[in-house]
Amino acid sequence: MRHNKIAMMLAAALAIAAGGAPASPLPEARAAALTRQLQAIVNDPAMPLPGLSVVAIRHGEVVYRRHFGAKRIATAGAPAQPIDDETLFKVASVSKFVTTLGAMKLVEQGKLSLDADIGDVLGYRLRNPHFPDRPITLRMLLTHTSSLRDAGGFKFEPEVGLKEVLLPGGSHYGKGAMWSADHAPGAWFEYVNFNWGVIATLMEAATGERFDRLMRRLVFDPMGLKAGFYLEDFGPAREQDVATLYRKRERDGAEAWDPQGPWVAQTDDFGVVAPTAPGRLPEYEAGANGTIFGPQGSLRISTADLAQIMLMLMNGGRSKGKQILAPQTVKNMFARQWTLHPAGANGSANGDGGSYRGLYHAWGLGNQQFTDTSIVRDGHASGDRLVESGGFKGVGHLGWSWGLNALFVFDPEKRDGMIYVSTGVGADPDKQPGRFSSEARFQERITDALYRGAIAPR
Structure with missing residues (x-):
C-alpha cells in the first residue's frame, strides 16, 4: 500500500512538471492492464503502428497518459527516438477543431459574426455562382454547409489570392x-477542407494579422501551449520535437502496402529534410490566402497540450486561472447545427454520400458530434460509435492524413475524454474495416481500450 501511495504521488508530480493538471491516476493494476492492451495494438503484425500517444480524462482529471513507440524510426545514421511528453504531432483534421477556437474568440470579440455575409469582411462579394442570391456565412463554413468543395483544391501558393480562386474569371x-x-449554401452537409482555408483568410481579414500569429495570440500563448501552424514561428519548438509520420507504402503514387516492409516517411521527416517556411512569406499580406498555414490540417501540438485544450473546454473556457473563451462561447460552439437525415437528405446522397460512409451523423460549430450510432448491414458496419457496447457520446474531431490517425473527443456533461495520436499505419486501413463503426478496426480497438481501461466505472 505504501508503494502504491508513493507511485500515485510521483505520477501527480510528473504531471505537474510536464505542465498538466495534477492527475488522479488509475489503480496500478488497471493502468498496467491498459498499457499491455495498447502495446499489443501497437505491435499487432496485421496493423503495426510506429508510435502511439494517448490521454484519458475522467471527471475532468487526467487519469492516464502513455506513449508507445517512436517519433523517429531508426535509420542507418541515427537510433530510434521515442515519443515523449514534448513530442509534437501534425494532427491533421484535429487542426480544424483548434482553428475553430480562434474563430469563435473573434466572434466573441465582435470582430466576426456567425451569420453575416463573409464578403463584407473579405472585401469582395463572395457567392456560389450557381446560387448568386445566397450569401456565405461563417456558420456555413464551420458546419460544412457552405456549398464549397475540395475538387478545386484547398491549399494554394502564397502569391495566389483566394479572390482569384473563388470568383468566376479569377486566374x-x-x-x-x-x-x-x-x-x-446552407442546405447540404459535405465535409470540405477548403472551408477552413476560407475561415483562416476571414480571420486574417478581420484582424489584419497573419493566421499563425493570430492563433498564438488568441489561444496558444494565453494557455501556455507549445503549439503552432508554422514551426519556425513559435517556441520553444525544436525540429527534434516533431514526430515523423509513416506508412508502410511509398509516399507518392504507389498503392501497394507491405506490413512486413520498411516504414516510409510521409511528412515531417525533419531528421532528413529541415522544415521550410511558406514561400514568399515576408511579402505575404494578411487576408489574402490563409490556406498557406494549413488551418485544415497542419497544426503541430502534443497530446499533453491537446489535453489542456480539452480541460479548458470542460471547465467553461477557463484554463490555469485565465478565461480563454467565455462560457457562452463554449456552449454555442457545441450546440447542434446539423443532423443526418435518416432518409438521406441534408447531406447524404443515397443515404451515405456526405456522411462519409456513415461516419458523420451530427455537427456543431467546427466539431463532430458523436451520437453513438452503430449500423451493421450484411456484415458491414458503419456509424460513429466509439465503444463496442455503446454508451459514450461526445464532441470533438477525428484526424487522418499522411498515415497519422488521431481522435480528440469528450463528453461535456460527464467531463470524460479520450485523445490518441498514431504516427502512422502499417497496412491499408480500408482492408481492415471496423466491427461496429465506420472506423478501421485498429481505431476501434484503441478507443474501446481507452474507454474500458481508463474511463468506464468498475
Whole structure:
C-alpha cells in the first residue's frame, strides 16, 4: 500500500512538471492492464503502428497518459527516438477543431459574426455562382454547409489570392470545381477542407494579422501551449520535437502496402529534410490566402497540450486561472447545427454520400458530434460509435492524413475524454474495416481500450 501511495504521488508530480493538471491516476493494476492492451495494438503484425500517444480524462482529471513507440524510426545514421511528453504531432483534421477556437474568440470579440455575409469582411462579394442570391456565412463554413468543395483544391501558393480562386474569371478559378452546382449554401452537409482555408483568410481579414500569429495570440500563448501552424514561428519548438509520420507504402503514387516492409516517411521527416517556411512569406499580406498555414490540417501540438485544450473546454473556457473563451462561447460552439437525415437528405446522397460512409451523423460549430450510432448491414458496419457496447457520446474531431490517425473527443456533461495520436499505419486501413463503426478496426480497438481501461466505472 505504501508503494502504491508513493507511485500515485510521483505520477501527480510528473504531471505537474510536464505542465498538466495534477492527475488522479488509475489503480496500478488497471493502468498496467491498459498499457499491455495498447502495446499489443501497437505491435499487432496485421496493423503495426510506429508510435502511439494517448490521454484519458475522467471527471475532468487526467487519469492516464502513455506513449508507445517512436517519433523517429531508426535509420542507418541515427537510433530510434521515442515519443515523449514534448513530442509534437501534425494532427491533421484535429487542426480544424483548434482553428475553430480562434474563430469563435473573434466572434466573441465582435470582430466576426456567425451569420453575416463573409464578403463584407473579405472585401469582395463572395457567392456560389450557381446560387448568386445566397450569401456565405461563417456558420456555413464551420458546419460544412457552405456549398464549397475540395475538387478545386484547398491549399494554394502564397502569391495566389483566394479572390482569384473563388470568383468566376479569377486566374485560378478554372472550371469552378470548388463550388457545388447542386446544393445551395446552407442546405447540404459535405465535409470540405477548403472551408477552413476560407475561415483562416476571414480571420486574417478581420484582424489584419497573419493566421499563425493570430492563433498564438488568441489561444496558444494565453494557455501556455507549445503549439503552432508554422514551426519556425513559435517556441520553444525544436525540429527534434516533431514526430515523423509513416506508412508502410511509398509516399507518392504507389498503392501497394507491405506490413512486413520498411516504414516510409510521409511528412515531417525533419531528421532528413529541415522544415521550410511558406514561400514568399515576408511579402505575404494578411487576408489574402490563409490556406498557406494549413488551418485544415497542419497544426503541430502534443497530446499533453491537446489535453489542456480539452480541460479548458470542460471547465467553461477557463484554463490555469485565465478565461480563454467565455462560457457562452463554449456552449454555442457545441450546440447542434446539423443532423443526418435518416432518409438521406441534408447531406447524404443515397443515404451515405456526405456522411462519409456513415461516419458523420451530427455537427456543431467546427466539431463532430458523436451520437453513438452503430449500423451493421450484411456484415458491414458503419456509424460513429466509439465503444463496442455503446454508451459514450461526445464532441470533438477525428484526424487522418499522411498515415497519422488521431481522435480528440469528450463528453461535456460527464467531463470524460479520450485523445490518441498514431504516427502512422502499417497496412491499408480500408482492408481492415471496423466491427461496429465506420472506423478501421485498429481505431476501434484503441478507443474501446481507452474507454474500458481508463474511463468506464468498475
